[in-house]
Amino acid sequence: MTSPQPPRPQTRAATGGGVNEATLHLPTTTPGSAAQPPPQAAQSAPVAQPAPVTQRTAPSPYPVRPPFRAPAPPPPAAPDGPMRTTGARPRPAPSPARPPQHWEGTGFRPDIQGLRAVAVALVLLSHVGYSFAAGGYVGVDVFFVVSGFLITSLLVKEVFDTGRISIAGFYARRARRILPAASAVTIATVVGAWLWFPVTRIEAVMQDAFTVIVYAVNYRFVATETEYLNADQMPSPFQQYWSLAVEEQFxxxxxxxxxxxxxxxxxxxxxxxxxxxxxxAGIFALSLVLSVLTTQISQPTAYYAAHTRIWELAAGAILALMLPTLKRLPKALAWVLGITGLAAIVASGVLYDASTPFPGYTALLPVLGTAAVIAAGSGAKNPASSLLATGPFQYVGKISYSLYLWHWPILILIPLAIDAEVGLGLNTVLLLATIAVAQLSYLYIEEPIRNARLLKSRHGWGLATGALSSVLGIALIVMFTVVYPRSVDDGPVDLEAVEEVENETEMAQRLQLGLGVETVPEGVVPPLAGIADDAPKIYKKGEDGACHLDFATTEPRQGCVFGDTESTTTVVLFGDSHAAQWFPALEAVAEENGWQLITRTKSSCTPVSVRSMLSGEGREYTECQEWRDNVFDELSLMSPDMVVVGSADDPELLGGDDHLQLWSDGWTSTLSRLKAAAGAVVTLTDTPWATGDSAPDCLSLHQNAVQDCLAEEPYEISYEERREAGVAAQQDEGATVIETGEWFCLDGRCPLIVDGIVVYRDTHHMSTPYAKSLTPLLAEALPAL
Known part of the structure; x- marks a missing residue:
């Protein structure tokens, strides 16, 4: 169907005496002429030849009325029937009129530009550290709805205008719009990370950068943030790219x-x-259900994954498809939607915080709020749209993309570059600097490339721009990881070569010397560059998986037998990762004494019989309770000679307000069950925790100033009241309690490097070489079998 023809202009004939007949709506008359017949007569009369033009006189003030003619009856409707005839001349039957196919696009929407400003402002204020904007992460949800609306509006309009969708054209436009600025920030961040990031994190950062370039970084964050050993690592300088990855996948x-x-x-x-x-509608419903369910199981997965976020973009797409209806919104309804929608966005940014289970159902508030503002702005003028159209909102919205891209690496990398303490004051200054950088990025990267005539002339040029941006980023990553690496990882440490501590006196001497270390020694173990991979071998996956279990697994892993596997003396290591960290020492003791050692450990799962939260997930750790009960049942059948129990003192407890009593009762319950199953029960007290950055990160940044890392006593015995309550319950139940604090700290001070060994691999686990060095001390403290 063709587009309707534009209306033809009226014929303007020359008039006499300055009178315009067309304006007066009077018929033109000439001497001796009759008035023109009415339209009905004209349809049936023979076509007359035009009369010769003669000079006209002034029109009569009384129009000549034609004689009455009865209108011809309308022909019967027969759109699909045979051709109808009138007299001897056949004519086709008129086809029924169809509405014109036209779709009025959105054009430039100042209210949407203002929404971009609100979204990026919430994100920035949250990342800078303003407590009133703790829920500022909802700004990303605003971006998602806006993107879904605009992209769908453009595609649908293209269909109405051309009857098709140019996939190459769409990708070329997206490439010109998104990739140049994103690639510029990626390249700058890679360079900055190589210069200033701790060597302990360089390899991971380069992996992050690569997944940014291939638009999969959101799923990398799903993998790394659900990995327990990565829970306390420095944030990635590419963290902000996860939302761009979701949009690119869309x-x-x-x-x-x-x-x-x-x-x-x-x-x-x-x-x-x-x-x-x-x-x-189907995508919206399905993805929302997945988001709610996944948030309850794994909040990092729900937060970063595309399949749990796509419903937010679908909400914007639904608005775009309903645009003709939204344009007819009554003024009163537009007022209500605009005001309540904007209030919902701001309220979620202010009321939500890190403890809010998000996204899930809580994301409905900012998403529906954004949808309401867009719907209101599509109809009548309203206060919310007018506010968003003001100058400050328009300016911030204009540079919002560059602001979002640049703010995070600036906040992360600049404090490292100037060796400054991160705080609200410094971050505020860096935020102001980000605005200047974003303005330059907008003027000299975004706009020139997006509007370049050459790049717009052919789709291939736009696609080539995106491809070139990606190639440059990958080339830089390869250069910094292969050609110019910051350091070389020599692989796993040979634990057999670690010099062990002979007795408590030597231990105290080593700690004293460790407190005086000034520089990171040559050949320190484990090497700082590879310390992120330093973990006991029970973490390594075999054919049946790792012996140390992840969050989801509840059945004890079979085949996890070490030491003398043929021995009739059985020892079981039972607990969470703070028990698993003792494996190198306990394995050496088992081999020396001819014991069979079986491991039963699980990440973040205390052996203490309590209900607890799963750290970072915002839900009860039910898998821990199930696994713990399974181990208790297994031990009852196994009847080991000794069970060595270790636990962190930090679980977030459920079931009552008196956490000390819950902890004490939990230890009593656990030990009573173990005593009934095992010949001897041994408990290991918890190891020190960092009060700030992890030791490896600090040491890699201050390799010639180790004392700077010790200046504020970065590691200490923590959760002391809970520790004391646990020890009291253990002693009351007759367990052998091994106090490990004296193996880490001297007079309340805890060194980071002892006899050439880095003591901690992160903020609360000791390194495997240090655990191995403590083998004689552990052997002396264990009861004889």
Missing amino acids: YVLWPLLLVGLLVLAKRDPRRLVGTALAAC
Whole structure:
């Protein structure tokens, strides 16, 4: 169907005496002429030849009325029937009129530009550290809804205008819009991280950068942030790219889906709108359900994954498909939607915080709030849209993309570059600097490339721009990881070569010397560059998986037998990762004494019989309770000669307000069950915890000033009241209690390097070489079997 023809201009004939007949709506008369017949007569009369033009006189003030003629009856409707005839001349029957196929796009929407400003402001204020904006992460949800709305609006308008979707054109436009600025920030961040980031994190940062370039960094964060050993690492300087990865994944799939729906709709644009609405509604519902369920199971997965976030972009797409209806919103409804929607966005940013289970159902507040503001701005003028259209919102919205890209690496890397303490004051200054950098990025990267005539002339040029940006980023990563590495990881430490401590006196001497270390010694073990991989071998996955279990696994892993596997003397190591860290020493003791050693350890799962929260997930750790009960049942059947129990003192307890009593009762319950199953029960007190940065990170940044890392007593015995309550319960139950604090700290001070060994691999686990060095002390403290 062709577009309707524009209205033809009226014929303006020369008039006499300055009178314009067209303006007066009077018929033109000439001497001796009759008035023109009415339209009905003209349709049936023979076509007359035009009369010769003669000079006209002034028109009569009384128009000549034609004689009455009865109108001809309308022909019977027969749109699909045979051709109708009138008299001897055949004529085709008129086809029924169809509404014109036209879709009015959004054009430039100042209110949406203002929404971008609100979104980025919430994110920035949250990352800078302002407590009133602790929920500022909802700004990303605002971006998602806006993106879904704008992208779908553009694609649907293209269908109505051209009857098709140019996939190459769409990707070329996205490449010009997104990739140059994103690649510039990526390259700058890679260089900054190589210069200033701790060597302990360089390899991980380069892996982050690579996944940024291939648009998969959100799923890398799913993997790394659900990994227990990575829980306390420094944040990635590429953290902000996760939302761009989600949007890029949407951009890849959404136009392809619309093309498929267009084929399904037989290339009828209006049928496409209905089909796409149904598809979006289904995606919205399914993804929202997945988001709610996944948030309850694994909050990092729900936060970063595309399949649990796509419903937010689908919400924007639904708005775009309903645009003709939204344009007819009554003024009163537009006022209500605009004001309440904007209030919902701000309220979620202020009321939410790190403890809010998010996204899940709580993300509905900012998402529906954004949808309400967009809907209101599509209709009548309203206060919210007017506010968002003001100058400050327009300016921040204009540079919002660059602001979002640049703010995070500036906040992370600059304090490292100037060796400054991170705080609200410094971050505020860095935020102001980010605005200046973003302005320059907008003027000299975003706008020139997006509007370059050459790049807009052909789709291939736009796609080539994106490809070149990616290639440059990958080349830089390869250069810094292969050609110019910051340091070389020599692989796993030979634990057999570690010099062990002979007795308590030598231990005290080593600690004293460790407190005086000035520089990181040559050949320190484990090497700082590879310390992130330093973990007992029970963490390494074999054919049946790792012996140390992850969060989800509840069945004890079979085959995890060490030491003398044929021995009839059985010792079991039972507990969480703070028990697992003792494996190198306990394995050496078992081999020396001819014991069979079986490990039963699980990440973040205390052996103490309490209900606890799963750290970082915002839910009860039910898998821990199930696993613990399974181990108790197994030990009852196994009847080991000795069970060595270790636990962190930090679990977030559930079930009552008196946590000390809960902890004490939990130890009593656990030990009573173990005593009934085992010949001897031994407990190991918890190791020190960092009060700030981890020792490896600090040491890698101050390799010639180790005392700077010791200046504020970075490690100490923590949770002392809970520790004392646990020890009292252990002694009351007759367990052998091994106080480990004297093996780490001297007079309340805890060194970071002892006899050439880095004591801690992170903020609360000791390194495997240090554990191995304590083997004689542990052997002396264990009861004889």
